[in-house]
Amino acid sequence: MAIRKVEHPFIQYGAKTGKSYKEMKEAEKFLPGGVTANIKHFAPYPIVMNKGNGAWLEDVDGNQYVDYLMAYGSLALGHGHDDIKKAIQDQLFEDGTFLFGTPHSLETTFARKIKSYYPSMDKIRYTNSGTEATLLAIRLASAYTGKKKIAKFEGHYHGGYNEVLYSINPPLSEAGDEDKPNAVPESAGMDFYLDQKPLVLPFNQPDATEKLIEEHATELAAIIIEPVQGGFIPAEQQFMDRLRNVTKKHGIVLIFDEVKTGFRSALGGGQEIYNIKPDITTLGKVIGGGFPIGLVGGKEEILSISKPKAAGDVFDVGQGAESSAKEILFHSGTYNGHPTILAAGLATIQRLEQDFDATLAYTNTLREKIEDLGKKANVPLSTVGLGTIFSVICTRDSNIRHYRDLQKTNLELRKEMDFHLLNEGIYTKPLNRYSISTSHGEKELEATLNAYQTVLNKRLGGDGMS
Ligand SMILES: Cc1ncc(COP(=O)(O)O)c(C=O)c1O
Structure with a gap:
């Protein structure tokens, strides 16, 4: 019987994201660690993105990703939503000023x-x-x-x-x-x-x-x-x-x-x-x-x-104190x-008033299906979350109640899966949570579950991920 080798995800990652590597090397000349916030960094080097559209990100090598980071949960409508573009344009046009x-x-x-x-x-x-x-x-x-x-x-x-x-x-x-x-x-x-x-x-x-x-x-x-x-x-x-x-x-x-x-x-x-x-x-x-x-x-x-x-x-010096x-x-x-930002925020909330329930439904379906795929592949996977945020936890015990419980889960396996998922076009910052947007739909669900299926078919449990 052929023995399947554990495939280290960094090999494919390096082959796919060469331009990101080069850009990060250049960035390091000017920015400590090549980043503007420590949270944007992960080893061996982060992926440099240059386009966002709906639920998708494109990197400098032209790879496409379904984005589940959503700028740490900020983008509830996804990237570049038309409602927000319109709200910003209207505000600037009608008010005549940025500030x-x-x-x-x-x-x-x-x-x-x-x-x-x-x-x-x-x-x-x-x-x-x-x-x-x-x-x-x-x-x-x-x-x-x-x-x-x-x-x-x-x-x-x-x-x-x-x-x-x-x-x-x-x-x-x-x-x-x-x-x-x-x-x-x-x-x-x-x-x-x-x-x-x-x-x-x-x-x-x-x-x-x-x-x-x-x-x-x-x-x-x-x-x-x-x-x-x-x-x-x-x-x-x-x-x-x-x-x-x-x-x-x-x-x-x-x-x-x-x-x-x-x-x-x-x-x-x-x-x-x-x-x-x-x-x-x-x-x-x-x-x-x-x-x-x-x-x-x-x-x-x-x-x-x-x-x-x-x-x-x-600053009101000398006003009678x-x-x-x-x-x-x-x-x-x-x-x-700031008026432009409030206009963007208001448009976001108004869109969520229409679409929040559908986003919630997407989140719950995705969580269930990821758990099902984990079960079928006999990989210890569960999800923990509330509303439109969840995290994937590598454990058979889904009763995660606090920080200490999280530390008992298999964080190395989660990280390994995350890199394989990056290679398959699913953007989760390694070990981070998933934030869903109103732009995630059928196409993204299918792409995500296909990627999970491919990753779970691999022989996971490689070492050297830390
Ligand atoms: C719960 C919570 N509080 C505060 C902050 C800080 O917010 P900001 O990054 O906008 O300064 C964050 C950011 O992730 C957060 O998650």
């Missing part, structure tokens, strides 16, 4: 639309990214409570700044007890801030979480959480209910970071699924239709701390409420 630098009507129209899906938001402020949104949310919580410490959950990401850049993907050797995780810094250069470490809590572990919160209740200004970890590991209802109760009991501000889950877990995000009103919510990604945006919304009494009084802000700058929470940004 007012003053209040404009769309700021209110957009806020009204957001509030219709997120009734927990009495008031809203715009930012330019999800990172800025969580940063503002934390500052609001601190100003409101007069406290300084925050808590976050292990495995949850809220942006790349010091207060929250802990224990997102910590090595288990440093992560400490499952019930009482250590705060592990995720970047060089954070030593200066180590005395401001957040309290790290264990996701989906209600007893342990409650115990830690009770112990630190007097210091905690806020607890920030992704209601669905990484956009794909759902919180359990009982865990969420207890988290809401204990934060309320101690006057700790509960921040739902819905930058990933907003308009994806459901149109109303995780808070719609769990029927919970957080004190503050942050949004980003989908609501910009592919353009940079963030948003903070929440309770009137918290958001109104940023309401200007006599003077607009810290009727109020000290410290009485008002400083929040500004040249591009906040």
Whole structure:
């Protein structure tokens, strides 16, 4: 009997993506690692894309891919959707400018639309990214409570700044007890801030979480959480209910970071699924239709701390000093409420109002069929997700509840499959989740399942993928 050799996916990858390799070598001359964000990099080198259309990406070698990264979930309508193109053109044509630098009507129209899906938001402020949104949310919580410490959950990401850049993907050797995780810094250069470490809590572990919160209740200004970890590991209802109760009991501000889950877990995000009103919510990604945006919304009494009084802000020097700058929470940004971006975001939400259910149906069918193919090929595969995001997990135990569970799955096998899938024209950034768009349809489903079938027919389990 012929023995099938394990075929290392990098061989075909190198043969297919030669121009990407060359472009990355050139990019490295100017950009550290050849990239503009660390997240865009993966070994041996990332693929350089030069065209997007609907659910498809084309790379510099001319290879076509069904895109499941969708710019980390931002592109809910796919690449270059006509509704967004039209909305942008109309805005530019009708308004006659790219930027007012003053209040404009769309700021209110957009806020009204957001509030219709997120009734927990009495008031809203715009930012330019999800990172800025969580940063503002934390500052609001601190100003409101007069406290300084925050808590976050292990495995949850809220942006790349010091207060929250802990224990997102910590090595288990440093992560400490499952019930009482250590705060592990995720970047060089954070030593200066180590005395401001957040309290790290264990996701989906209600007893342990409650115990830690009770112990630190007097210091905690806020607890920030992704209601669905990484956009794909759902919180359990009982865990969420207890988290809401204990934060309320101690006057700790509960921040739902819905930058990933907003308009994806459901149109109303995780808070719609769990029927919970957080004190503050942050949004980003989908609501910009592919353009940079963030948003903070929440309770009137918290958001109104940023309401200007006599003077607009810290720059209004010599205006009678009727109020000290410290009485008002400083929040500004040249591009906040950018009209072109709000037009793109509004068009996105309006399209999702029509097409979200179909996208959800595609997601669920794809998940089921991938699991079926895995079963038939006897490869340990399952999917975990909520709404229009999921991840493929290499394990027979689909009960993945938190970061520690994920670490027990076969990440090497997942990575190997991802490279084979790239070779077959399916774009998943290795180990990343799948985000579905309204542009994914029958053709993409068929292409994806054919690629999976081809990959699962290979003899998987090659080494040297790390
Ligand atoms: C839950 C969550 N919060 C915040 C951020 C930061 O958003 P941005 O990359 O727009 O700064 C991200 C980005 O992935 C996110 O997923």
